[in-house]
Amino acid sequence: MYMSWQTYLSDHRERFIQELVDFVSIPSISALPQHKADVRRAAEWLTARLSSAGMQNATLINTAGHPAVYADWLNAPGKPTILLYGHYDVQPVDPLDQWVTPPFQPQIRDGKLYGRGASDDKGNIIATVQTLEAILRTAGQFQVNVKCIFEGEEEIGSPTLGPAIAEHRDLLACDHIFSMDGLQWGENAAGILVGLKGMAKLQINVYGPSTDQHSGLFGATLQNPATALAHILAALRSPEGKVLVDGFYDSVRPLTAQDRAHLAAVPFDPAAVERTTGVPALSGEPGYSPLERMWARPTLDVNGIWGGFQGAGSKTIIPATAHAKITCRLVADQHPDQIADLIEAHIQRNTPSGVRVTVEKSSGAYPFLMSPDHPSNLIVRDVLTTLYGSAPYYVRVGGSVPVYAVFERELGVQPATMGFTLEDEQLHAPNEFWRLESFDKCQLAYGLLLHKF
Amino acid sequence: MYMSWQTYLSDHRERFIQELVDFVSIPSISALPQHKADVRRAAEWLTARLSSAGMQNATLINTAGHPAVYADWLNAPGKPTILLYGHYDVQPVDPLDQWVTPPFQPQIRDGKLYGRGASDDKGNIIATVQTLEAILRTAGQFQVNVKCIFEGEEEIGSPTLGPAIAEHRDLLACDHIFSMDGLQWGENAAGILVGLKGMAKLQINVYGPSTDQHSGLFGATLQNPATALAHILAALRSPEGKVLVDGFYDSVRPLTAQDRAHLAAVPFDPAAVERTTGVPALSGEPGYSPLERMWARPTLDVNGIWGGFQGAGSKTIIPATAHAKITCRLVADQHPDQIADLIEAHIQRNTPSGVRVTVEKSSGAYPFLMSPDHPSNLIVRDVLTTLYGSAPYYVRVGGSVPVYAVFERELGVQPATMGFTLEDEQLHAPNEFWRLESFDKCQLAYGLLLHKF
Numbered sequence: 001m002y003m004s005w006q007t008y009l010s011d012h013r014e015r016f017i018q019e020l021v022d023f024v025s026i027p028s029i030s031a032l033p034q035h036k037a038d039v040r041r042a043a044e045w046l047t048a049r050l051s052s053a054g055m056q057n058a059t060l061i062n063t064a065g066h067p068a069v070y071a072d073w074l075n076a077p078g079k080p081t082i083l084l085y086g087h088y089d090v091q092p093v094d095p096l097d098q099w100v101t102p103p104f105q106p107q108i109r110d111g112k113l114y115g116r117g118a119s120d121d122k123g124n125i126i127a128t129v130q131t132l133e134a135i136l137r138t139a140g141q142f143q144v145n146v147k148c149i150f151e152g153e154e155e156i157g158s159p160t161l162g163p164a165i166a167e168h169r170d171l172l173a174c175d176h177i178f179s180m181d182g183l184q185w186g187e188n189a190a191g192i193l194v195g196l197k198g199m200a201k202l203q204i205n206v207y208g209p210s211t212d213q214h215s216g217l218f219g220a221t222l223q224n225p226a227t228a229l230a231h232i233l234a235a236l237r238s239p240e241g242k243v244l245v246d247g248f249y250d251s252v253r254p255l256t257a258q259d260r261a262h263l264a265a266v267p268f269d270p271a272a273v274e275r276t277t278g279v280p281a282l283s284g285e286p287g288y289s290p291l292e293r294m295w296a297r298p299t300l301d302v303n304g305i306w307g308g309f310q311g312a313g314s315k316t317i318i319p320a321t322a323h324a325k326i327t328c329r330l331v332a333d334q335h336p337d338q339i340a341d342l343i344e345a346h347i348q349r350n351t352p353s354g355v356r357v358t359v360e361k362s363s364g365a366y367p368f369l370m371s372p373d374h375p376s377n378l379i380v381r382d383v384l385t386t387l388y389g390s391a392p393y394y395v396r397v398g399g400s401v402p403v404y405a406v407f408e409r410e411l412g413v414q415p416a417t418m419g420f421t422l423e424d425e426q427l428h429a430p431n432e433f434w435r436l437e438s439f440d441k442c443q444l445a446y447g448l449l450l451h452k453f
Numbered sequence: 454m455y456m457s458w459q460t461y462l463s464d465h466r467e468r469f470i471q472e473l474v475d476f477v478s479i480p481s482i483s484a485l486p487q488h489k490a491d492v493r494r495a496a497e498w499l500t501a502r503l504s505s506a507g508m509q510n511a512t513l514i515n516t517a518g519h520p521a522v523y524a525d526w527l528n529a530p531g532k533p534t535i536l537l538y539g540h541y542d543v544q545p546v547d548p549l550d551q552w553v554t555p556p557f558q559p560q561i562r563d564g565k566l567y568g569r570g571a572s573d574d575k576g577n578i579i580a581t582v583q584t585l586e587a588i589l590r591t592a593g594q595f596q597v598n599v600k601c602i603f604e605g606e607e608e609i610g611s612p613t614l615g616p617a618i619a620e621h622r623d624l625l626a627c628d629h630i631f632s633m634d635g636l637q638w639g640e641n642a643a644g645i646l647v648g649l650k651g652m653a654k655l656q657i658n659v660y661g662p663s664t665d666q667h668s669g670l671f672g673a674t675l676q677n678p679a680t681a682l683a684h685i686l687a688a689l690r691s692p693e694g695k696v697l698v699d700g701f702y703d704s705v706r707p708l709t710a711q712d713r714a715h716l717a718a719v720p721f722d723p724a725a726v727e728r729t730t731g732v733p734a735l736s737g738e739p740g741y742s743p744l745e746r747m748w749a750r751p752t753l754d755v756n757g758i759w760g761g762f763q764g765a766g767s768k769t770i771i772p773a774t775a776h777a778k779i780t781c782r783l784v785a786d787q788h789p790d791q792i793a794d795l796i797e798a799h800i801q802r803n804t805p806s807g808v809r810v811t812v813e814k815s816s817g818a819y820p821f822l823m824s825p826d827h828p829s830n831l832i833v834r835d836v837l838t839t840l841y842g843s844a845p846y847y848v849r850v851g852g853s854v855p856v857y858a859v860f861e862r863e864l865g866v867q868p869a870t871m872g873f874t875l876e877d878e879q880l881h882a883p884n885e886f887w888r889l890e891s892f893d894k895c896q897l898a899y900g901l902l903l904h905k906f
Contacts, residue, residue, distance in 0.1 A: 197669055201767050210731030215754040216650055216852030219782055220746035221726060223694065223736035226755035226777070230686035239684050239805035241676065273674060278663030283676035283807030293673035301668040302679035303770050308757030309778060314654050314815060316780050317756050324679070325762060327769050329672050352692035354736030362767060399669035 005134040009443050016130045017113070019049070020439065023088075023122050024106045024115040030066055030089035030156045039066045039152050042088050046125070046150060047071070053129050054136035055148065061168060063160035066152030070171065073136070074145045080453060081145040083174035084446075085403070085415060086125040086181055087154030090117035091428045098430035111436050118434035119425040124180035125150055127420075127442035134443075135450060144453035147174060151403070154181065158403045165410040176376045177407055178449065180442070182419030185393050187437075190384035192377055193417040194262075195295060195396030196404055198330035198367035200339040203360040204232060204347060205323050212308070212317040222318055223354025226307045229322040232357070235350035236300055236326070236343065241284040241293075243300045243328075245346040251333045253369065255296055262372065262394035263291050295396035299329045300343075329398055336364025366405040368414075376416035383418065383448045387441060418445060458587040462896050469583045470566070472502070473892065476541075476575050477559045477568040483519055483542035483609050492519045492605050495541050499578070499603060500524070506586035508601065514621060516613035519605030523624065526589070527598045533906060534598035536627035537899075538856070538868060539578040539634055540607030543570035544881045551883035564889050571887040572878040577633040578603055580873075580895035587896075588903060597906035600627055604856070607634065611856045618863040629829045630860055631902065633895070635872030638846050640890075643837035645830055646870040647715075648748060648849030649857055651783035651820035653792040656813040657685060657800060658776050665761070665770040675771050676807025679760045682775040685810070688803035689753055689779070689796070694737040694746075696753045696781075698799040704786045706822065708749055715825065715847035716744055748849035752782045753796075782851055789817025819858035821867075829869035836871065836901045840894060871898060 009016070028042035029035040043060055050058040050071035058071035066089060074081070093103040093116050101107040106115030113123070135142060149172060151161050165172055185191035208225035209218070237243055255263075268291045270282055284293040293299075303326065308319030328339055344359040351357045370377065372394050384392045407415045420438040421427065462469070481495035482488040496513055503511040503524035511524035519542060527534070546556040546569050554560040559568030566576070588595060602625060604614050618625055638644035661678035662671070690696055708716075721744045723735055737746040746752075760775030762768035781792055797812040804810045823830060825847050837845045860868045873891040874880065 199769070208732055213730055214852065215752070215756065215780055216782055216850070217747070218726070218730060219752035219754045219851060220694070220750055221723075221735045221737045221743045222730060222732055224690070224754050226758045227686060227690050228692070229758070230683040230755070231692050233680060233683035234687040237677070237680050239681070241673070270674075273671070277666055277671060277675060279661055279675055279807055280809055281807050282674045283805070284674045290674045294670070297673055299668070299672035301672045301677050301769075301771055302683070302761065303668065303768055304761035304763050304772060305679045305682070305775060306759045306763045308755065310757050310759045310776075314778060314780060315756055316652070316754075318754055319757060322758060323763075325767060327668055327767060329669050352736070354732055354734050356733055397669070398672065399667065 003138050005131070005138045005447050006444070008134040008138050009130065017436070017439070019130070020113060020118070020123055020126050021106045023126050024113070024118050025104050027104045028089050028117070028152065029092050030153050031092055039089055043067045043069050043152055046088055049129055050148060053133035055132060061164055063164040065160040068152060068161065068164055069150040070148065072147040073142060076142060076145045079144050080175040081147060081173070082176045082178060083147045083149060083172060084128060085149055085177060085179040086128070087121050087151045088125060089152045089155050090122070091155050095430060100431055108436070112433040113436060114431060114433045116432050119421045119432055120427045121154070121181045121419065121421070123434040123439055124419050124421065124442050127439050128180055128446045131443045131446045135447065142450055144450060147172065154403065158406060161403060162406045162410060165406060169410060172411055174411065174413060177411070177413050177415035178376065178380070179415045179417045180419045182417035183421050183423060185395065187422065188388065189390070190388045190392035191395040192372065192380055192384070192392045193397065194370045194372055194377070194394050195331070196368040196401050197398050198334065198336055198365045199400045200328040200330060200336045200343070200364040201326070201362040202340055202343060203323065203325050204229065205321065205358045205360070206232070207321050207356040208354070209318060209320050212320050215316040215318050218318055223352055224318050225322040225355050226319055228352045228355045229305070229307065229324055231352050232347055232350055233302060233324060236346065240286055242286060243298065245300070245343050247342045248298070248339065251335065252298060253332045255292065258372065259296065263289070263295065266291060266393045266395070294398050296331060298331050298334060301327055303327055330367045332367045332369035334367060336366060340364065365400045365402055368404040368408065370414045370416070374414060374416065376414070379449060379452045380416050380418045382452060383445050386448060387445055418449065420445065456591050458584070458591045458900055459897070461587040461591050462583065470889070470892070472583070473566060473571070473576055473579050474559045476579050477566070477571050478557050480557045481542050481570070481605065482545050483606050484545055492542055496520045496522050496605055499541055502582055503601060506582050507589035508585060514617055516617040518613040521605060521614065521617055522603040523601065525600040526595060529595060529598045532597050533628040534600060534626070535629045535631060536600045536602060536625060537581060538602055538630060538632040539581070540574050540604045541578060542605045542608050543573070543575070544608050546883070548883060553884055561889070565886040566889060567884060567886045569885055572874045572885055573880045574607070574634045574872065574874070576887040576892060577872050577874065577895050580892050581633055581899045584896045584899045588900065595903055597903060600625065607856065611859060614856060615859045615863060618859060622863060625864055627864065627866060630864070630866050630868035631829065631833070632868045632870045633872045635870035636874050636876055638848065640875065641841065642843070643841045643845035644848035645825065645833055645837065645845045646850065647823045647825055647830070647847050648784070649821040649854050650751070650851050651787060651789055651858070652818040652853045653781040653783060653789045653796070654779070654815040654817055655793055655796060656776065656778050657682065658774065658811045658813070659685070660774050660809040661807070662771060662773055665773050668769045668771050671771055676805055677771050678775040678808050679772055681805045681808045682758070682760065682777055684805050685800055685803055686755060686777060689799065693739055695739060696751065698753070698796050700795045701751070701792065704788065705751060706785045708745065711825065712749065716742070716748065719744060719846045719848070747851050749784060751784045751787055754780055756780055782853070783820045785820045785822035787820060789819060793817065818853045818855050821857040821861065823867045823869070827867060827869065829867070832902060832905045833869045833871045835905060836898050839901060840898055871902065873898065
């Protein structure tokens, strides 16, 4: 007698929630060396769970750091292959004393499961694996080939995932990638991630006299490194927030009419940003709305400045040096190394005489931009529209997530995102939780997704 | 039988040098509370020494801090009154391990007496007091009325001298003031101090978001306080070093032809400043020579800047705040409070939107400018020309010495300077020394000065 996968999911719901509790109980904190064995234990637990779900070839992929978990089901010849991505590692738990219940002893209160990693990203993983089980146990097969890759280093920037994927390029080859490490817009509104910013990083060092000098004796005849730094920084970004670096915007893909329409459709209240951040007024590149700037325009920020005397009272010196740390958030198609080079050249052109300047460039990150009409996004849109009863917003994030560029570069496939985390769920903070309603939504969503093929 | 005061000085030279040793042995460090009693002991020693020299009414003038020492000889009715100024307090001695012999156990090596305060300023004081004794013991009188005021707080900025002088305005009333706290140009070249710079002090605080914010989430839509500070600082001073504050130069007394001639006469090697300070090139306000800038033009210097992340690596934030400390060195007739107000107004006019700025103004110091042809300077010029066999240079100093403005304000008399310290004598540093040749010169100079009346 045929049983639907949905019925299977609801019949086993109690066991499935217990599995979420078990999974969250493993303190797989990737950042802390003392949890290395716990991270591996979580990977092994997940490998076994994929096997028990009916997935095949479940195995650890060892990397230079924490292992990744792989499994597949490739019994749909002639059909496409999808790769499901998530991460089973979690953030540290400090400050521990602010947790109402211990982070690795999950507890359900008011329909929410509290524990580190519940929302980001273990809940999404286990719910999806359970859906795979539900379909295999009921229908006996998928209409598509399925591969899973779950990494253990997302919370530390996926440092070893790139080489691991490159090494297993054939194993991971696929037509679509769906990442379950993602947010929805709200409890009743869906979102599809189409853009992430990249990054360029550098430090400016301005050297004047070999030691601090008496401002009375030499103030009139030596360049002041702090003033020179001020002129350099002022030459990088206008008072309004437009980046003044020659060539900086040359490779920025302009917003299309569709992009602008998608952005304008998103509910966004600038006054709420002013309230949240406590600033007197928003500020930024002229000619763009705040949301366009935040999601689709590149930025240049001074993250820190220092030089000379910072104590109480006064010390009448010309500082020997002054420094600034700069990061840029990049958008397609800016290249992090090229942008760093443009900035360095601009700095050298705008350095006042009487000082020496060096620029230290750090490795950056590529921006990510995916068409809303990408076939994978069309599938996600259909699923989310069915699930929420309304079309999703097209969302971008001003931050950088290295793994997206890794998939694009190494497998030639842009990942679509469908995760069921919500922004208020205390990610990376004490008392992280996941709504059990999201648990159900995630299971249903991935079931619907698999049936789109 | 009449003995000349010069003969008296040479006859008693051994005793007089021993007195210098005794005076330097008292650790009268005004900056350190644990030496408060030592400072007083030095004041009492000096009071007794003035009495034994034949001066009258020798007494301590108690202040809110360390006492000043007063004495007089007023038996020349109808003649002018001169006030002799010096300071008996000394700088701290750190780092102690760099002293060849202990700072308060003076030792003579190669015709130099080593010890803290030997050159700055105890040597000049004791030599002058001994000259007073020599004249009183030989001629029995001066041709002028003589007052002495020796303070114990010069090394901490004379904080209580102003009120003490105001309180004793009648006691200290005089026609000329001669300060023995001063430098000569070199062993074989004299200098007369005609200018000191004043000071205005302030701190700029730039406030953006209420806490550091994620540069990815908010970088495009919040003003960056560090960038805002850079624009503020860039608006205060040109890349070359011209101060851009509206009205800043309005009350600056222009250089006269005589000033320019006096400055041009001074031997000055810009390349030596480059070598000493290690800068690639000198820099400063266009239209003035380096020495004109250093001695006669006002400046604005950033003494310190800070804000945001200063550690290793990167932290991708918009800093909540950024700060800068500023001091200006002022020239006649700039008023420190007015200049601070002009700067504050200029900052407010040049603050980018999206941040809040406060300016903290500290109490400043007045500039000092004395005519080369002031009667007191004409006397000093005659004495130094006799002593060195050539005319002195007219010298200014970029630093500030508060006591000059105090005398001018409270007694209505500009002090002329005649001291016999040389710049290489490790003032404020380990192994301070005074040339015994300068000891002899100082005695002779003040003897000649007293005979000018």
